[in-house]
Amino acid sequence: MQAQEIYDKLKEQFADAVIELKADAPSDPFIIVNGSELFKIAQYMRDKEEFDFDYLVDLIALDLGENLGAVYIFSSMKHKHRIALKVIVPKNNPKIPTLENLWRTSDWLEREAWDLMGIEFEGHHNLIRILNPYDWEGHPLRKDYVTPEEYHGMKVPY
Amino acid sequence: MGLLNRLNDPYEGGGFALGTVEDILNWGRSKSDWYLQFGLACCAIEFMAVNAPHFDFMRFGTIPRTSPRQADFIIISGTVTLKMAERIKRLYEQMSEPKYVISMGSCSNCGGPYWEHGYHVLKGVDRIIPVDVYVPGCPPRPEALEEGMILLQKKIKHEAIFNKRKRIAEEDRKLGLNYQSNI
Numbered sequence: 001m002q003a004q005e006i007y008d009k010l011k012e013q014f015a016d017a018v019i020e021l022k023a024d025a026p027s028d029p030f031i032i033v034n035g036s037e038l039f040k041i042a043q044y045m046r047d048k049e050e051f052d053f054d055y056l057v058d059l060i061a062l063d064l065g066e067n068l069g070a071v072y073i074f075s076s077m078k079h080k081h082r083i084a085l086k087v088i089v090p091k092n093n094p095k096i097p098t099l100e101n102l103w104r105t106s107d108w109l110e111r112e113a114w115d116l117m118g119i120e121f122e123g124h125h126n127l128i129r130i131l132n133p134y135d136w137e138g139h140p141l142r143k144d145y146v147t148p149e150e151y152h153g154m155k156v157p158y
Numbered sequence: 159m160g161l162l163n164r165l166n167d168p169y170e171g172g173g174f175a176l177g178t179v180e181d182i183l184n185w186g187r188s189k190s191d192w193y194l195q196f197g198l199a200c201c202a203i204e205f206m207a208v209n210a211p212h213f214d215f216m217r218f219g220t221i222p223r224t225s226p227r228q229a230d231f232i233i234i235s236g237t238v239t240l241k242m243a244e245r246i247k248r249l250y251e252q253m254s255e256p257k258y259v260i261s262m263g264s265c266s267n268c269g270g271p272y273w274e275h276g277y278h279v280l281k282g283v284d285r286i287i288p289v290d291v292y293v294p295g296c297p298p299r300p301e302a303l304e305e306g307m308i309l310l311q312k313k314i315k316h317e318a319i320f321n322k323r324k325r326i327a328e329e330d331r332k333l334g335l336n337y338q339s340n341i
């Protein structure tokens with residue numbers, strides 16, 4: 001199934017939560033989706049027989065200046081098609097519903113997005129740091145991050 | 159009688175070797191150093207290659223030990239992150255004296271390629287534990303690591319065991335460090 005077909009089918013199911021399809025980007029085509037309806041859209045994509053997206057390939061977090069973005073890439077083992085969904089949230093309130101109950105891998109993928117970019121996933125059972133030390137402050141991969149001077153008595157800069 | 163006849167040919171039917179007890183102890187200590195099995199990143203892969211038959215690290219008498227209580231020295235190979243640095247300090251404190259540290263690779267010498275932008279990297283493991291031998295490289299060639307091991311063996315061979323404080327104080331005075339001591 002091509003990206004345009006997936007977009008049309010989603011559009012007739014969830015009318016205004018599915019915002020637009022960007023097929024002319026230099027990357028693979030992706031669909032921009034509203035953050036508040038993400039759980040229902042993802043569940044529909046996983047359960048509907050003609051989509052059957054049973055594999056969450058990756059969760060990519062973006063820093064877009066004033067907003068934060070999250071890109072989910074889904075893939076289907078049976079139908080062998082792939083689509084990306086993009087969700088954009090404001091930086092001062094970055095809340096996205098968690099997909100932990102649908103795909104088990106999103107447990108750690110969302111923990112990584114929280115640790116490095118600061119996107120909060122509502123409903124996640126254990127949203128703590130996974131790569132940085134547990135009492136680290138700040139979200140390092142944001143563009144406005146400043147390296148701390150010292151951590152637990154160790155000098156951090158060179 | 160037989161012993162006195164053989165004093166002049168050391169290789170025919172047995173001979174004598176004379177040395178101090180300290181020489182023999184240091185010779186034994188340096189040629190059978192057991193290291194703590196510790197590998198962090200790419201330098202650990204290089205260290206595994208040095209252990210393999212082609213370069214054969216074990217011919218220096220080293221055996222990997224899994225517990226810090228049984229180890230003589232530790233080879234810090236790989237990037238030391240701030241999260242790992244606390245554990246390294248704990249392991250180093252658990253090793254019993256005499257203990258040595260070889261720092262292998264750029265990352266544990268001085269932070270390596272992460273020196274500028276690495277917010278999570280400890281710039282050099284000598285910020286937390288005292289290092290005896292630094293082996294440069296990214297990763298070091300196996301021959302370089304073997305040279306580092308030979309240097310550590312030389313360092314152990316010249317170490318003082320008896321009258322340690324007095325002899326270290328004498329050496330420091332020769333280097334020009336005059337400090338107050340009652341030795």
